[in-house]
Amino acid sequence: MNAVRAIALGALLAVGLTAGAQTDPLPSWNDGAAKKAIVEFVQATTTQGSPKFVPPPERIATFDQDGTLWVEHPMYSQVMYILESVPGLLKAKPELAKVAPFSTVLEILKGDRAAIAKLTMPDLEKLAAATLTGMPVGTFQAEAKKWLAEAKDPRWKKPYTELTYLPMQEVLKYLRANGYKTYIVTGGGQDFVRQYSEKVYGIPPEQVVGTAGSTKYGYAKDGKPFLTKEPKLMLNDNNAGKPEGIHLMIGRRPYAAFGNSTGDKEMLEYTKAGDGARLSMLVLHDDAKREYAYGPAQGLPATKVGAFTQALYDQAKKQGWIVISMKDDWKKIFAFE
């Protein structure tokens, strides 16, 4: 860069900064307590001289994924990946096709969606072990990427990766523009989410904390080393596992955390318990028309997928966390609308 170009850049910067100050960083949010809380938090923690100023290296914000950054109903996308990987698995092991839970999955995929309810937790664990482990890391990554490029959500007929919430994408960008490092802290599989987090959210793999199994280092016949995904759980990144995973993988307490269900409770508590300005927020799915409505908080229908209980709602009110109403706070839900 020569001096003339650098000066031109300087001038552009100045113009950009002025323009930036006049632009709404959260255009998909309606004015209200939620939007106000986010903007005030960012201003308080990033304005030099503010009593709540946070030095840039300490600016950490964590986001649950399913139901917080993208759609989780009627079923978590990764569970759909597990189910839709079964036919490929059965090609290699046809003897399993008549054995439950693999036979149940074939019924589901033939169109009997109600059969999903037959799957127990041990069934899901068996299916997860069979489809997510036992292969080299590189093989899993390629298979997950292929599925993500091809699979579609049945309601919107779009790739799952397009079903992210535009208002939350704006929060991610707004925080990053203000020096925050944004992390995903998900109950979903770390290796799965890392395959699209950078492209979909601008969050690099090293900033994804998720449920993680161990890997095993070994050598191929040609002597090349590789890692194999093992069916051994290292971190169950749900509930208390979220702050424990944050300590393991980040080593600092977040200043802001976003979730939407009881699995996020401990992460929000841990965040809010820190000194200074801390922001804990929960997305409430109360928009049956534009997305889904479930709780059971506030009389919304109960669910097993991403439950937001009344106890969680009451704790939020008591401890100063902010509940985001999808219906009232979000002008737009998806970028494609």
Add this chain to the structure above:
Amino acid sequence: MNAVRAIALGALLAVGLTAGAQTDPLPSWNDGAAKKAIVEFVQATTTQGSPKFVPPPERIATFDQDGTLWVEHPMYSQVMYILESVPGLLKAKPELAKVAPFSTVLEILKGDRAAIAKLTMPDLEKLAAATLTGMPVGTFQAEAKKWLAEAKDPRWKKPYTELTYLPMQEVLKYLRANGYKTYIVTGGGQDFVRQYSEKVYGIPPEQVVGTAGSTKYGYAKDGKPFLTKEPKLMLNDNNAGKPEGIHLMIGRRPYAAFGNSTGDKEMLEYTKAGDGARLSMLVLHDDAKREYAYGPAQGLPATKVGAFTQALYDQAKKQGWIVISMKDDWKKIFAFE
């Protein structure tokens, strides 16, 4: 920032960039194969249009700590922390003072350094569990910080944190100036190293991968949540544990990796086995006068602390890793020289 100040900044930037291009990024290195390999690697991977160009988000470099970034002889600093924490522990539990291995540690601290050899691996594990676990994370952090500020290396009479290798500090800065994210990947305790990594190496806590125990989320009497350090190993970040830990915590294969002992072998193999330009380097401690000399590679004295075997040396030569001779490649070892 107004336009005039932005333009002034632009001009300063231009001057800075011009000056930077003429400065040797590795002034403490003698000219030779090692320095050449580092500079060529950086140029090949960061020059637009180079066939070996690496996009900035993928620029990951990993560094072992003990013996690679700072002195590890006669004993790892964290082992000294464990030993020197025993008297404090015995104040709370005086009944342990007459029981081995605690009684052995008291002999060592009274000046009988030879007694260190009496400590077995199970002894060290017992001492580590007693001094590194069972307390709230915040308590451990405060104790480790206090020790690091007060403890001194017996030979140089300086804090351990000043015994970092200036040539390696230059490599860290040079890589970062070229868009690399630098990580520590250490057999040492993750929570311990994170207490000084930012100040000492410019490496933030979230970029420290180390041996890690689990933590347990709980609540104090006033309801405030906190994490307790548990005596349960999650990641033994040595040998195969290094590439496994890199996959867990970073999720990308490094482009450059630096080590100094057999515990780094798998990390260097894994790094070098990637596509494109990959740099694997080993520090050989062959300078008894300015630091220490140990191998047993190349006829150097054998050691149990950071052994560099002849087999590792031969593998390095065969697989194109570069061995750094402390004696020949480093003009200066410490900043305080």
